[in-house]
Every structure is written in structure tokens, then in C-alpha cells.
Amino acid sequence: MTRDDGRARLWDLPYPSGGGGRPRREQYSPGAMRDVRMRGFRERTSVEDAVALLERRTTALATESVAVRDAVGRVAAESVRARMPVPHFARAAMDGWAVVGESTFGATTYSPASLRVVGDARPGRPYSGAIRLGEAIAIATGAPVPDGADAVLMAEHGEWVGTDAVRVHSPVPPGKHVGPVGEDVQAGDVVVRKGRVLRPQDAGLLASVGVGAVAVVRRPTVRVLITGDELMPPGSTPEGSRIVDSNGIVLDALSRRDGVVTCTIEYVRDGRLEVESALAGAQEDVVLVSGGSSVGPEDHAPRVLSEIGELAVHGVAMRPSSPAGFGFLGARPVFLLPGNPVSCLCAYEFFAGPTIRALGGLPRAWPHARRSAPLASKIVSELGRVDYVRVKLDGDRVAPVMTSGASILSSTTIADGVVIVGADREGYREGETVTVLLYDPWGAIT
């Protein structure tokens, strides 16, 4: 992802830390696999190192061709040049009469020029002949200006005399209201640069220059493995010791936000063989494992991943989501997301989201709308740890949400967004200005 205007570093920022700048990539050293079940994490990887590892190990997927109408939001896999100009003929920029400008020189209210109207030109129905001095044709916006004509008199500035003449009260300089060939795009112009996230108008411009299909980065597929005997799919009623899974819904929606084309949710029973079978069977570009990533007796995913693939990070210096991890099956990333719903959301945003966007060619940077405002009360963190702090906008101030346990999903529905406290800070003081990453795009409007 490159840009012309020097903002590449900003776009590349892997996460919106309160400070610290670029990840110090040279500091990463993957730890040897340890079985941490029921013994806890001895050391945790820093968020920066974890993110830097993902940046090194993941890159955009292959290219595919899509129709321009389907290209909006996709990422151009190559630059596209115009093979022809837009417009490819001189066109009227106004409704009125095409004239030879010289015919109108000296025209005034007291001594108007009268031009003979010899035909008309409408878009798609050009006037086939040429006009001469003293002649005009009625012309509509967008129609080709006929040979001989070099200006357009606006409808409001001329006056029909009968049905075959127009009276002109002031001169029309040559070139007036004529859009020349290539006014919008010249043949050979770069219409779209490689890496561009295509906007509606980019797709429109591609169509204008005669491009029907465009090479874009393929969108990733995702499989979500929801592990846990206690979990029932959405639509079930909680009963006994069983609860309804919410992580699948959240991960489905977030991954679609980040450009995923299909997200398949699979429920997996607790058990080493079940987890291994599900992981080994996943064919998607990305696997998200929800639950079973920590140090409990049923937390099989880290060990299974280390055996059938590679466990690169397990345990991160952050709150929530400290049991998060990730690794690879071949080149395909596998994210181990804690089962607690806030931890799952948080670990997705820090690790899976940027990677999924990058696979589809999008910027790794978080896509949230932002708003800066002073804190209504302090936020306490720890040096060396990154915190994901849910906050509420309270008038012109930002208030941390008090019920902040990792299992309290309602803390993220009460919140308007989050403040990220970087590892280089012990927190923020009351009154200090912080940047809120908003959960809702309309929350940014002030």
C-alpha cells in the first residue's frame, strides 16, 4: 500500500497506539513452544512485536478480475491507464446553440446578431454536417460540437426567432462552453493506481475509459471455529450449564467489515482430536479459533497448532486478551482468540483484523472513525502493557466504562468506542485529550 502524498507511514500504522511509533521489528524473538496449560504464562509477547511478526509474515492474496460495477471497495492489483481520452469528442457543456464564435463578434442588445439554425445535435444524435459563419445548431449538453463550430451559446443567453433562427445579444468567445477532447482524462493517463481502495467514482471513471473489468486483490475467506461444549448457536435458548455463543456473530460481522467474502462458522466440541480435526480440515485463507486458547485443561488449540503447524505467539502483554495467540498453517494465519467476548473482540481488532485487511490489499490501520476529547476521569494502565479501554462519550468528555471485565459483552454495547493505551504509558490523567476509536461511524460527527 503506497500513496503519493507522504502518508504511507500513517496508513501503515498497525494499531493506534498512544505512542511508540513504528514497531521495533528487530526485537522480536519467537519463544519456544511451552505447554502452559494450568501453569499460566511465564512471559508475554509485546503487542508491537506480535503485530510486527504478522506484518512480516502476511501479504496480499493473488489477483482476480472483476467487473467494474463489482470493484467498489476492492483494491486495485495493478495501475490502469486510459486507452482513450474522455471525452473522445469535443462536447457541449451547456444546453443552447453551437456557433462559430466569430459570427457573434460585435453583437449587443441594440445590434443583436441573428444566426440561422440549420439543425440540431443531441447526445448520441450528432449533427452530421459542418456549420459556417452565420449558422448555428441547437445543441444539448453532452452532444458533440459539430465541425466548424467552436463555441456554445447558453440557452438563457439566446432567443428563438421563429423556428429556424436565434438572436444573440452579446459575443460568444471561441471555446466558450465547449469541453475539449481529453478534458476529463487524456489517453495514457493513469486512471487508477495499484493499491488504491476503489471508490464509487474510480469504478465510474474506469467505465468511462472503456474498461469493463479490473484486476483486484482477491478477498479472503475465513473459517471461525467456536470451541466449547457449553456453547449453542445463536437462536438457541440458554439452559442448564449451556450458553449461547456470541463470538461467531461478532467475528462474522467484523471480518465482513474487513473485506472477507465468506465466513463459515463451525462449532467444535472440546477435545484434542476434535480441535485437531477442525484445524486440519479448514481450507480457508484465515482461521479464527474462539475459545480454548488459554491455560485451562480444555485449551487444546495452542498445542495442536504447534504440532500440525506453527504457534508463533501465545500470550500477549495486553488487557484484555492476554491469552491470545496466533500462528500459521503453511502460510495461512490462525488466530487463537480468547472465549471471553470482550477479549475475543479485542484480540480480533489487534491481530486478525489488520491481517485480514492486508490479505485483501486494504490498509492494516484500524478503520474506525476517530474523535478526540478530554477524559472525564483517569485511565490507569501499566508500563509494558497495551490496554483496550471501553469509553462513553459524555457531552464533550470521554468517560471510561466502569464494568470492564473481559466477560462483560454489554460493556461494549454501552460504550461508544475505545481508547488504546500504548505500552509506553501508565495511563492518562483526567482532562488529558485522548483519541476515541468509535464503534459507530456516526459517532464521529461533532
Place this chain on the structure above:
Amino acid sequence: MTRDDGRARLWDLPYPSGGGGRPRREQYSPGAMRDVRMRGFRERTSVEDAVALLERRTTALATESVAVRDAVGRVAAESVRARMPVPHFARAAMDGWAVVGESTFGATTYSPASLRVVGDARPGRPYSGAIRLGEAIAIATGAPVPDGADAVLMAEHGEWVGTDAVRVHSPVPPGKHVGPVGEDVQAGDVVVRKGRVLRPQDAGLLASVGVGAVAVVRRPTVRVLITGDELMPPGSTPEGSRIVDSNGIVLDALSRRDGVVTCTIEYVRDGRLEVESALAGAQEDVVLVSGGSSVGPEDHAPRVLSEIGELAVHGVAMRPSSPAGFGFLGARPVFLLPGNPVSCLCAYEFFAGPTIRALGGLPRAWPHARRSAPLASKIVSELGRVDYVRVKLDGDRVAPVMTSGASILSSTTIADGVVIVGADREGYREGETVTVLLYDPWGAIT
């Protein structure tokens, strides 16, 4: 659309004017239909009046029920209360051992307590009995805390002695690491309020409380009528006097951004009967007519709309898009968008976009990410007119894009966004801070 935090007025702002506040609704007076073809507009409606009229005449569509997984991004049509608490049983918040806290009182490194481990509890596989003083069960995060137990000793803080005892070095107070019933949601709590744009976590929380489907506002359908004999569909090669339409692609993508479920594009030949047949035949919630809205000989749409329905506004005091208009077929809005691509985009954003969002229950406010910065050079406008000025971010400053004709689509692909100059301003001075509405969400990251 209402909110609790006093920002309702901000959310309701129909367009991001530089000033002027709420539309002065009492000032609107619809003009009588006039045939302005080849005579020009005598007077134009103000943007504020046009927007206020749309606000009065359009409202959210009917309600439908969707599965919670499909509800993200949709708007809740009614408030939803939890019928049961989350969790509906006391649960372990950590991996470790469930204990009777009192059993550990007085435990120290020198005088540890030893508890007999009588069973285990995992999520979905609870311990069915009750434990007593001096007993423990191994427990995993999320499992029900068994009867008798009132605290959880973290895995890191206990030590297995053989396979049936655990050694404890410090007391565990009752309640420690136990998530009580209703910790996340109490039965009867409002989980989602009417009017809420549902986030991933809202859908997740609905699933958690046993809700499988939710009432949301129906998403609108759109028909786009592309008028003009000169226009060919995307994928064609421009030739002779014919060009390839770009407005259909742009309107398709923008309407999908604004929540439209299906957008059908129809190409319509110039001609009164053709336009009338297409307009009368459209069954969609919204009709967007591209081209044929101005004062040229083939601009049939305004007159046809006034005859088979109602032409409410034709000609608006804005630049570009001054020939824009809109009206109604019954209660269904019809937008007359100029054929020039920048005008089409601009008129969509001011009139069609907010209306389409409102039909789907979304805020009318523009969804663009915003960024404030000083102007690198002045912007000149006119009192009484609203201007849509394409700008480029140039380092820390905002530069107007020079090639600003309404027919120059590339001006919107070169631009990073737009500055809106309200009708109450003659422009902005060099160095004055303006708000840019960004075409790309990642453009907001600074």
C-alpha cells in the same frame, strides 16, 4: 432516531453545512410547476428548504424480522429486553479451583492450606454435587461454580499435590473470580434500544440472551434510470458520439453504502414516452433518474414527474447540481440527478443519500469520516448558494482541486474529499480551518 446523550441534534443534521444550523422549515413554499426547458431556471430552491422538505415527507419503512447474524448494520425497529440474565448461573472467571473461601483463611507460604480435589467442572460439563469446607474442584473459565463453592483460586496461585489435592499459599476471599448471575445482563434489561444501528456486539448480546431474530427496519430498494441515447453500459467501448455511463456504477455503490438491498439499473432512451414508461413502471422504494433533469430539449423527467406524480423541487441554489430536483410518486421519492457525473454524485449526497438512509432507519447525517485542517488557498462561493468543493489533503493543509467542472469525474478521483460551503458564507479564507468529508475512511487517520 434518538439517543440518550443529547447528541440527537447533531445526528439529525441533514448536511454538514459550514453554518446555519437547523433548516428553517417554516420558510419552505413549493413553487408551481413550470416548464423550464430551453428557458432556464428563474428561481432556485435553497438546499436547506429542499432538505427540510425531504425530512418532512420521508420516514422509515416498515419492519421485518431478521436472524441476529444478519442484523448487523440494520436498525432496531423496537427495543428488546432480556428475558433472562447473562450469565444465568454463577460462573468461574478464571481457570483454577473452585473453593469455599473460608477453607483458605490463614493460608500462607509457610503454612499452606491443602484442599481435597473432589471433581472437576468444565464449561457445559458442570460438577453435579456440592462441595464443603476443605474441598475443591478443578474448574475452567466459564464453568458453573458448584453449590457450596464461593470463590475460584487461579491456576497460577495453587499447586497440585498428586492428582487429588491442591496446595494454597494465600487466602481466597469469598466472591473472588466468580461471575455472579446477571453480571453481564440482568433479566428485564434493555439490550437494544429502538433506533439503534446494530453493531456486531449488539447482535452478539441479543444472541446471548436467547434472542434468535430481531425486528429491524426494512432496507429500501432502488431503481436507477439512466437516460440518454448517447449512453452505453459499463464494459462498452466509447465510439462515435456515444460514451459509457458512469453514473449507474456510482449510484449503485453509494446507495449500497447507504443501506439499499437491491439496486436495479435501467437504461432509458431519450423521449417523453420512454421516460414516462420507465418512471411509471418503477416499483422500487426510491427512483434515481440520471440525466434529463435540466432545461434541454430532451429533459423530459421533470415534466413527466409533475404529470404522473409530484415535482416538489426543480433547481437548487447549489454548485454543482443546480438543475437537480426531486418529487414523489405517491409516497415514494424520485430524485432527478443531473447527468454530469460530479453533479450526479453531489446531488445524490445532498438529497438522495440522506433520504435513503432515513428510509432504512439510519441517520440522515453524512457518513463520511471527517478531518479538520487549514486551507492552503481560499475557496470562493456566493451568499445564498451551497458549494460542494473537491479538495486534496496536501500535508497538513487542504487544497481545493483546480479542475472543478461538473463534467470532470476525475476531479473526484484526484480529490481526497469535499468541503461544503454553506449558503451563509461567501467562502473560506486561506489558512481558515475547514472540515473535509473524506471519500475514503482511511483518509481520516492522522
